[in-house]
Amino acid sequence: MATRTAAGPRQRLLEAAEELTYSRGMNVGVDAILKRANVARRSLYEHFGGKDGLVTAVLERTTEADERHYRETMDAAGDDPRKRLLAVFDGLEAVIAEPTFRGCRYLSADLALADPDHPAHAVTREYRRRITALLEHELTRLRHRAAGRAAAQLFVLIDGALAAGATRRAEAATGVGEVAELIIDAGL
């Protein structure tokens, strides 16, 4: 039987680290994470080998969840590829408007982790590749003339909306959906 006591230390560590690395940045101290998770110091090193392992595991968890979120957003918009793509940008504006929004976790991670060999970079790179592929797939279904190029452009737009949202909430996501429409329709 699995433990019955409200999630083990490993799970609590992942959740605490996910929250704190987002709200306080990747440079948050190990002590703060341990305190929040109510976990002994040693358990962190048993389960994840160190801080690097923990934050990498966090990113693996959130990228999976975020990719799932993208898919669900599109599925909820029906079957029309154009509507599915635009739904992504509507969802983006909603995410940025949330009071807890503090920017793109993956961009922050890549900027904060100066060491180019940090395992976290591989996770974020793979995540971006998958989301771009998701966009390209819909563009291809739409018979877009340059699906690959347009997918890259849409993703730059996503990056821009998230970056702008982090630095100036209000006017940030002003009409990114509109721009997405322009990119999509330019190739039809």
Add this chain to the structure above:
Amino acid sequence: MATRTAAGPRQRLLEAAEELTYSRGMNVGVDAILKRANVARRSLYEHFGGKDGLVTAVLERTTEADERHYRETMDAAGDDPRKRLLAVFDGLEAVIAEPTFRGCRYLSADLALADPDHPAHAVTREYRRRITALLEHELTRLRHRAAGRAAAQLFVLIDGALAAGATRRAEAATGVGEVAELIIDAGL
């Protein structure tokens, strides 16, 4: 007479901090900056009051230079507002392609400086306002139907290009100029 010996400590501190906060991030240590500037520890606190004051002064310096750079880029493109705007995005692609490019200094600063009251945030906010105004001015000259909105969209595009450039050089700036054209022409 001003000192003759190749720039005083204040200047050297600004230059060293400008380089190191960019290449190693805002979290670079004071020691590294002092060593690079060849300046005594005390001088930093005499001139800038502390690290916060120094990095804020650095941002004030670079925002001025960057705004000047935007203006020069546009002026070099002649008088046609549309060409002047597109020149900005051509310049952007060039900047990102440079091997020393490591992302937008101001986005990094805002993300790394968690404290919302840090004086650096005011500097970056003002910078973004000025650049957006620059874009809006050209759009107005073009008689764009929604100059304010389009300026905001163009700036999101700039943010996106710089963010994308920081995380995946190669395909990053793929056709941001193309998207800029779409935004500009959509309102004519």
Add this chain to the structure above:
DNA sequence: GAATATATAGACCGGTTGATCTACCTGTCA
């Protein structure tokens, strides 16, 4: 009941952080 694996609590390590301080050196100007 004993053994084992898995927690916890917390002392401790060396290293680094930003900041303060004293002591000394050097050029300029009255």
Add this chain to the structure above:
DNA sequence: TGACAGGTAGATCAACCGGTCTATATATTC
């Protein structure tokens, strides 16, 4: 000459960093 502002060099500080360690408690399993 002497005073002084402005620079250098470096010791020192408390706080914090990630990581290792010992000792103890608590379960599960044989």
